Amino acid sequence: MFLKFKNIFYIVLTLSIVFNSLLVNSSQLRKAKIIHRNNNANNIKTTNEDFSSSSGSESSGDINPYISQYTSERETLVNQENQIKLGSNTPFNSKEQQANIIFSNILQNEELSFSNTDPSAVNFFLEKQIIENESTVFKIIQNMPKGSALHVHQDSSATYDYLILVGSYLPNCYIYIVNDPNDPNINNNGTFHFYESQPSDNNWKLLSKIRESVTNVEEFDQQLLDSLTLIGEDYGDYITLWRKFDGIFGRVSGLVTYLPIATGYMEHLFEQMIEDGVQHIEVRKCFGDFYDIDGKIYDDYWFVENMEQLVLSTRQKYNMSEFGFKIIGCNGRHSNQTVVYDAMVMSLELRNKYPSTFVGYDLVGPEDEGYPLIYFIDQFAQIKKLGYQYQYPLDYFFHAGETILYNNTNLYDAILLDTKRIGHGIQLPQHPLLMDLVLKNDIAIEICPISNQILQYVSDMRAHPGLDLLNRGLPVTISPDDPAIFNYGGLSYDFFEVTYSWGLNLQQLKQLAINSINHSNTFNQSEYDLLYNAWEVKWFNFIDYIINTYPNI
Numbered sequence: 136m137f138l139k140f141k142n143i144f145y146i147v148l149t150l151s152i153v154f155n156s157l158l159v160n161s162s163q164l165r166k167a168k169i170i171h172r173n174n175n176a177n178n179i180k181t182t183n184e185d186f187s188s189s190s191g192s193e194s195s196g197d198i199n200p201y202i203s204q205y206t207s208e209r210e211t212l213v214n215q216e217n218q219i220k221l222g223s224n225t226p227f228n229s230k231e232q233q234a235n236i237i238f239s240n241i242l243q244n245e246e247l248s249f250s251n252t253d254p255s256a257v258n259f260f261l262e263k264q265i266i267e268n269e270s271t272v273f274k275i276i277q278n279m280p281k282g283s284a285l286h287v288h289q290d291s292s293a294t295y296d297y298l299i300l301v302g303s304y305l306p307n308c309y310i311y312i313v314n315d316p317n318d319p320n321i322n323n324n325g326t327f328h329f330y331e332s333q334p335s336d337n338n339w340k341l342l343s344k345i346r347e348s349v350t351n352v353e354e355f356d357q358q359l360l361d362s363l364t365l366i367g368e369d370y371g372d373y374i375t376l377w378r379k380f381d382g383i384f385g386r387v388s389g390l391v392t393y394l395p396i397a398t399g400y401m402e403h404l405f406e407q408m409i410e411d412g413v414q415h416i417e418v419r420k421c422f423g424d425f426y427d428i429d430g431k432i433y434d435d436y437w438f439v440e441n442m443e444q445l446v447l448s449t450r451q452k453y454n455m456s457e458f459g460f461k462i463i464g465c466n467g468r469h470s471n472q473t474v475v476y477d478a479m480v481m482s483l484e485l486r487n488k489y490p491s492t493f494v495g496y497d498l499v500g501p502e503d504e505g506y507p508l509i510y511f512i513d514q515f516a517q518i519k520k521l522g523y524q525y526q527y528p529l530d531y532f533f534h535a536g537e538t539i540l541y542n543n544t545n546l547y548d549a550i551l552l553d554t555k556r557i558g559h560g561i562q563l564p565q566h567p568l569l570m571d572l573v574l575k576n577d578i579a580i581e582i583c584p585i586s587n588q589i590l591q592y593v594s595d596m597r598a599h600p601g602l603d604l605l606n607r608g609l610p611v612t613i614s615p616d617d618p619a620i621f622n623y624g625g626l627s628y629d630f631f632e633v634t635y636s637w638g639l640n641l642q643q644l645k646q647l648a649i650n651s652i653n654h655s656n657t658f659n660q661s662e663y664d665l666l667y668n669a670w671e672v673k674w675f676n677f678i679d680y681i682i683n684t685y686p687n688i
């Protein structure tokens with residue numbers, strides 16, 4: 136009874152609010168009538184003819200003042216809203232506008248032609264070939280200079296073809312084979328590792344021997360490759376999916392961390408990203424050693440130094456002085472407090488020894504299974520204190536809000552711990568105050584659309600929460616997360632997804648690229664200027680390319 140009464144009360148209240156606003160605005164309308172009658176509004180006369188004649192109160196040929204007022208209010212409303220959205224204040228010259236008309240026409244026509252089979256609404260694995268073979272928008276996006284890829288995990292960053300077609304052909308490559316699905320070692324099935332000689336566990340098989348015995352080597356290699364992606368998996372439930380996903384990291388680890396392959400894999404990443412229009416990459420690298428065939432161990436100091444060399448040669452190779460590569464150290468969020476503390480101390484040291492390359496710390500892995508950030512509050516406090524002894528304190532780049540649990544608290548802690556960027560932030564739209572803080576503190580959001588879809592946080596990209604964030608003008612950026620496991624390289628597929636499903640125009644795409652550059656860890660002003668200016672030159676070449684390639688659209 137009480138509830139019913141309460142509802143009626145609210146309905147009456149709402150109605151009276153609406154009614155009052157109508158009253159106020161009708162008086163506004165009367166004022167407007169006078170103004171518009173004196174104006175020359177001939178250009179919208181035809182639209183309003185029916186209204187004018189049926190209302191009877193206006194002299195013939197005069198514009199209906201209601202419509203005229205409505206039209207102007209409508210324009211104000213649309214403009215006001217557009218001004219909030221990301222991209223509205225991005226400088227955009229007449230040439231860019233010309234290219235944008237072409238681009239938006241292509242996008243709209245293409246989306247109409249796909250109709251109900253909008254590729255961004257279908258699971259990525261099913262749509263990938265359609266995107267590649269049938270989409271002009273995708274071709275244009277491939278040519279777009281994208282700025283920085285800010286959220287990529289090092290061991291799943293470049294496609295695994297290099298690991299299988301080059302790496303696993305090196306001598307001494309073993310694969311762990313379990314034939315019985317009920318074997319307790321089944322989780323190790325398909326794991327790669329290099330050993331000087333046959334390990335005592337006979338499940339380790341020399342890969343070259345197996346290759347000799349198969350009839351179709353190409354097919355065999357393809358099977359190995361498929362075992363390292365989530366392709367063809369029945370997507371099962373969310374937890375099973377994460378287990379499969381984590382399993383791949385385990386299987387591939389003995390390849391990614393093998394010294395003769397490690398550098399080549401990163402070279403493969405640089406090539407793939409550069410060809411895809413990326414100027415700057417920041418990887419999450421979990422602490423862990425590299426190894427060689429003699430059993431010698433190479434730690435993360437080796438990795439950072441080795442990468443600094445590779446960056447120099449890459450700049451030369453591609454004549455790209457702006458090319459940048461930064462490393463964010465990380466641990467799995469299931470790690471205990473001691474492990475996390477020690478890793479953060481090491482991060483502080485790496486940060487100060489290689490300040491232009493090693494930039495911060497993060498905790499990774501499924502948020503709903505590992506420890507929440509608050510669990511490590513003592514360690515964060517200690518590291519904050521320790522940081523005062525160093526020139527560069529430790530910056531954080533936390534994954535937060537990649538979750539299906541409504542009691543997830545990581546977004547609060549990430550923001551209180553002054554995270555520089557937020558990985559994913561899928562649950563951010565549920566936190567109005569946090570969204571304000573993200574905007575105020577200029578914290579970038581690293582949206583990884585394809586990852587979110589494959590790992591089942593978002594089913595239809597058109598409903599991805601990142602669109603809400605974009606529409607509130609938050610500094611959104613686009614990243615691929617673990618492209619190798621999702622069976623692609625580069626950043627174009629993710630840009631395609633959001634362009635298509637959110638209906639982005641070139642001005643918004645430009646702002647996404649600028650956001651990624653502005654939230655990159657450039658070491659000093661000259662590094663920033665180098666990156667921004669090089670990107671801008673490429674951007675205007677891209678505008679010319681659109682106008683010259685699609686002149687008649």
Ligand SMILES: *[C@@H]1O[C@H](CO)[C@@H](O)[C@H](O)[C@H]1NC(C)=O
Pocket residue numbers: 155156157159160163208
């Ligand atoms: C009525 O419309 C005017 C714009 O013409 C607006 O400024 C005002 O806030 C509106 N009044 C109400 C109560 O919504």
Ligand SMILES: *[C@@H]1O[C@H](CO)[C@@H](O)[C@H](O)[C@H]1NC(C)=O
Pocket residue numbers: 312313314315316324325358359362
């Ligand atoms: C183990 O992995 C191999 C190679 O990926 C695969 O052919 C085989 O079917 C797997 N064994 C089981 C029991 O699933």
Ligand SMILES: *[C@@H]1O[C@H](CO)[C@@H](O)[C@H](O)[C@H]1NC(C)=O
Pocket residue numbers: 454
């Ligand atoms: C390298 O790039 C610069 C612009 O960044 C250009 O002026 C120069 O001609 C390029 N050199 C070569 C060899 O392509």
Ligand SMILES: *[C@@H]1O[C@H](CO)[C@@H](O)[C@H](O)[C@H]1NC(C)=O
Pocket residue numbers: 471472473474
């Ligand atoms: C923390 O984890 C490490 C690595 O797994 C282990 O060696 C250590 O004993 C653990 N420490 C505590 C206090 O549980």
Ligand SMILES: *[C@@H]1O[C@H](CO)[C@@H](O)[C@H](O)[C@H]1NC(C)=O
Pocket residue numbers: 507540542543544
């Ligand atoms: C959220 O709820 C789950 C399920 O009840 C529980 O296991 C978890 O500890 C809770 N997390 C937090 C941060 O309270």
Ligand SMILES: *[C@@H]1O[C@H](CO)[C@@H](O)[C@H](O)[C@H]1NC(C)=O
Pocket residue numbers: 649650653
């Ligand atoms: C990007 O950063 C530069 C300098 O740091 C600043 O001048 C510019 O306004 C920023 N642009 C945007 C769109 O945030």
Ligand SMILES: *[C@@H]1O[C@H](CO)[C@@H](O)[C@H](O)[C@H]1NC(C)=O
Pocket residue numbers: 491658659660661662
């Ligand atoms: C900026 O940093 C780069 C290293 O990334 C260094 O080579 C360069 O000398 C620095 N420039 C200035 C002006 O400090």
Ligand SMILES: [Zn+2]
Pocket residue numbers: 286288499534558616
């Ligand atoms: Zn991630």
